[in-house]
Amino acid sequence: MNKELILRLSKYKRLLFKLKALGLERVFSNNLGDAIGVAPSLVRKDFSVLSLSGNKRGGYDIDMLIEKLDIVLGRDKPQEVIVVGCGRIGTALMQYEEFRNEGIKIIAGFDVSPENVSKTSGVPIYHIKEMKDFVEKNGTKVGIIAVPDSEAAATLDMMIESGIRGVLNFATIELRINNRGEIDNEEQPCTIHNINICLELEHLFYQVNVANEMEPEKAE
Amino acid sequence: MNKELILRLSKYKRLLFKLKALGLERVFSNNLGDAIGVAPSLVRKDFSVLSLSGNKRGGYDIDMLIEKLDIVLGRDKPQEVIVVGCGRIGTALMQYEEFRNEGIKIIAGFDVSPENVSKTSGVPIYHIKEMKDFVEKNGTKVGIIAVPDSEAAATLDMMIESGIRGVLNFATIELRINNRGEIDNEEQPCTIHNINICLELEHLFYQVNVANEMEPEKAE
DNA sequence: CGTTTGTTGTGAATTCATTCACAATATAAC
DNA sequence: GTTATATTGTGAATGAATTCACAACAAACG
Structure with missing residues (x-):
C-alpha cells in the first residue's frame, strides 16, 4: 500500500462525509476525481484495488464507500x-x-x-x-x-x-x-x-522566485 | 523540476551547512545519501542534473555546493x-x-x-x-x-x-x-x-492499526 | 423490447523517478 | 612514473504509479 494511495483514501472519505451531509447517496468517479484533484480513472483504479465496486451506470454508493474505507483505514479503533x-x-x-x-x-x-x-x-x-x-x-x-x-x-x-x-x-x-x-x-x-x-516554505520560495520566473516552457 | 528533487536539494543544503560548521570541506555522495536517507547514486544524479560536478576521487566541494544550491533554490532574495x-x-x-x-x-x-x-x-x-x-x-x-x-x-x-x-x-x-x-x-x-x-495523523493510525498489524509479507 | 447512453472495471501503454552498472578518471601509494 | 584505488558521472534497466482505451454492462428511454 502506497503512501499516496492512503492519503487519497483519507481524502475520499472526508469528501464522502461532506457529500453525505449534503444529502447525496451516490457519486461518480469523476465527481470524486474533480474534488480531490486526480483523474477519474485513478479513483476507479483505487476502488478496484480495494474491491469496492459500483454500479455500471449509477456510480458508487456513498454509504458503502464510507463503511469500507473506514475498515481499510482502520478507523474503528479510538x-x-x-x-x-x-x-x-x-x-x-x-x-x-x-x-x-x-x-x-x-x-x-x-x-x-x-x-x-x-x-x-x-x-x-x-x-x-x-x-x-x-x-x-x-x-x-x-x-x-x-x-x-x-x-x-x-x-x-x-x-x-x-x-x-x-x-x-x-x-x-x-x-x-x-x-x-x-x-x-x-x-x-x-x-x-x-x-x-x-x-x-523554502520550497514555496523556490517556486515563486525561481520556477515561476523562468520562461513558461522551461519552468517545472 | 520535481517536487521531491527540490525537497532533497533543500535537505542537502541544510546538511552541508552543518558539515561546514563542523569544519569539513568536501563530501562524498554516499555521505550525503546516508545522512538524508537516499541512495548515493541519486545524490550524484541530482548533482549531475544541476551540472554540479565533483572531483573524480575527492568528492564534492562543500562551499561550491552551497553556493550553487543557493542559486538554484533562489535563496539570494529575502x-x-x-x-x-x-x-x-x-x-x-x-x-x-x-x-x-x-x-x-x-x-x-x-x-x-x-x-x-x-x-x-x-x-x-x-x-x-x-x-x-x-x-x-x-x-x-x-x-x-x-x-x-x-x-x-x-x-x-x-x-x-x-x-x-x-x-x-x-x-x-x-x-x-x-x-x-x-x-x-x-x-x-x-x-x-x-x-x-x-x-x-490518520495516515499514522493506518500504519499503526492496519499495515503493521498484518503479516510482514502482506504489509506495505 | 430494442436501442441509446453513460459509467464502471481493468489490461495495456505510458511516464517518470530511482537504481544499477560500469567506464572514466583523479588521487594516492609505492 | 606506474599501478592501485576510490569516486564520479551517466546511459540503460528497472519498477511503480498513473493514464489510456475500450469492452462490459446497467439504467433510461422510446
Missing part, C-alpha cells in the same frame, strides 16, 4: 494521541479544533517543565518522565513531537522506548530510524512522518 | 512571509524559533480582530483589510493560512488578489486552484502547499 513538548506549537495543537471533527483526541501532553505549561486546553500535562507509564497504561500508539530541534532525536528514542509506534515530528530535523522512516526488521515497527515547515 | 489568521497556530508560527536559523522572517500577521491578538511576538498585527496594501508595498510573495477551515477558501482568494504567489495552508481542507495546486494558465501563477495535520 484515535488517541499524545503531544510531547508543550511549547507554543505543542499547546496550539492541544487546542486544535479540527481534531474533534476527525475523531482525533489529544489525551495528554508531556514536557520537561509541566509546571510552566498553561492548563487551559483541558488536556492533562505531565512530566516527560511519566510518559512511559502513561503510554503503557493507556496503550497509546501515536504521538506528536513538538520539542526544540536539539531535543528531537532523544525525544523520539524515549517515545519508541515507551511504546509509541507512530510519530508526527514537527522539529525541523528529519527524524529517521534506519533508512526510511520505518523500522521493519524489528518486531515492533515505528512509522515517522516529518512535517518540516521550514522546508515547505 | 525570505519574508506573512501569516493570515492569528489564532493559536498562527501566533505559534510567528514565534517559531527555527525560522530564524533558516533565514525566514515573518514580517506581519493579519486577523479579522487584530485587537484580540497578543503582540508578544514582536510581529506587527494588522486587520486583514490592510493585507493588500501591505503586500503591494512590501512586495511579499509568500503567506501562511492559519484561519479556521470555514474561512480558508475565502482567505486564499484574498491573498491571491493581494499579490501572494506562494501559500502554505494549515487548514484541513485541501486548497487548490484549478487542478493541482498551481495556476499555470494565468499570468501570475500561485503555488499552494497544504499541510494537513489531521491527514498525517
Whole structure:
C-alpha cells in the first residue's frame, strides 16, 4: 500500500462525509476525481484495488464507500494521541479544533517543565518522565513531537522506548530510524512522518522566485 | 523540476551547512545519501542534473555546493512571509524559533480582530483589510493560512488578489486552484502547499492499526 | 423490447523517478 | 612514473504509479 494511495483514501472519505451531509447517496468517479484533484480513472483504479465496486451506470454508493474505507483505514479503533513538548506549537495543537471533527483526541501532553505549561486546553500535562507509564497504561500508539530541534532525536528514542509506534515530528530535523522512516526488521515497527515547515516554505520560495520566473516552457 | 528533487536539494543544503560548521570541506555522495536517507547514486544524479560536478576521487566541494544550491533554490532574495489568521497556530508560527536559523522572517500577521491578538511576538498585527496594501508595498510573495477551515477558501482568494504567489495552508481542507495546486494558465501563477495535520495523523493510525498489524509479507 | 447512453472495471501503454552498472578518471601509494 | 584505488558521472534497466482505451454492462428511454 502506497503512501499516496492512503492519503487519497483519507481524502475520499472526508469528501464522502461532506457529500453525505449534503444529502447525496451516490457519486461518480469523476465527481470524486474533480474534488480531490486526480483523474477519474485513478479513483476507479483505487476502488478496484480495494474491491469496492459500483454500479455500471449509477456510480458508487456513498454509504458503502464510507463503511469500507473506514475498515481499510482502520478507523474503528479510538484515535488517541499524545503531544510531547508543550511549547507554543505543542499547546496550539492541544487546542486544535479540527481534531474533534476527525475523531482525533489529544489525551495528554508531556514536557520537561509541566509546571510552566498553561492548563487551559483541558488536556492533562505531565512530566516527560511519566510518559512511559502513561503510554503503557493507556496503550497509546501515536504521538506528536513538538520539542526544540536539539531535543528531537532523544525525544523520539524515549517515545519508541515507551511504546509509541507512530510519530508526527514537527522539529525541523528529519527524524529517521534506519533508512526510511520505518523500522521493519524489528518486531515492533515505528512509522515517522516529518512535517518540516521550514522546508515547505523554502520550497514555496523556490517556486515563486525561481520556477515561476523562468520562461513558461522551461519552468517545472 | 520535481517536487521531491527540490525537497532533497533543500535537505542537502541544510546538511552541508552543518558539515561546514563542523569544519569539513568536501563530501562524498554516499555521505550525503546516508545522512538524508537516499541512495548515493541519486545524490550524484541530482548533482549531475544541476551540472554540479565533483572531483573524480575527492568528492564534492562543500562551499561550491552551497553556493550553487543557493542559486538554484533562489535563496539570494529575502525570505519574508506573512501569516493570515492569528489564532493559536498562527501566533505559534510567528514565534517559531527555527525560522530564524533558516533565514525566514515573518514580517506581519493579519486577523479579522487584530485587537484580540497578543503582540508578544514582536510581529506587527494588522486587520486583514490592510493585507493588500501591505503586500503591494512590501512586495511579499509568500503567506501562511492559519484561519479556521470555514474561512480558508475565502482567505486564499484574498491573498491571491493581494499579490501572494506562494501559500502554505494549515487548514484541513485541501486548497487548490484549478487542478493541482498551481495556476499555470494565468499570468501570475500561485503555488499552494497544504499541510494537513489531521491527514498525517490518520495516515499514522493506518500504519499503526492496519499495515503493521498484518503479516510482514502482506504489509506495505 | 430494442436501442441509446453513460459509467464502471481493468489490461495495456505510458511516464517518470530511482537504481544499477560500469567506464572514466583523479588521487594516492609505492 | 606506474599501478592501485576510490569516486564520479551517466546511459540503460528497472519498477511503480498513473493514464489510456475500450469492452462490459446497467439504467433510461422510446
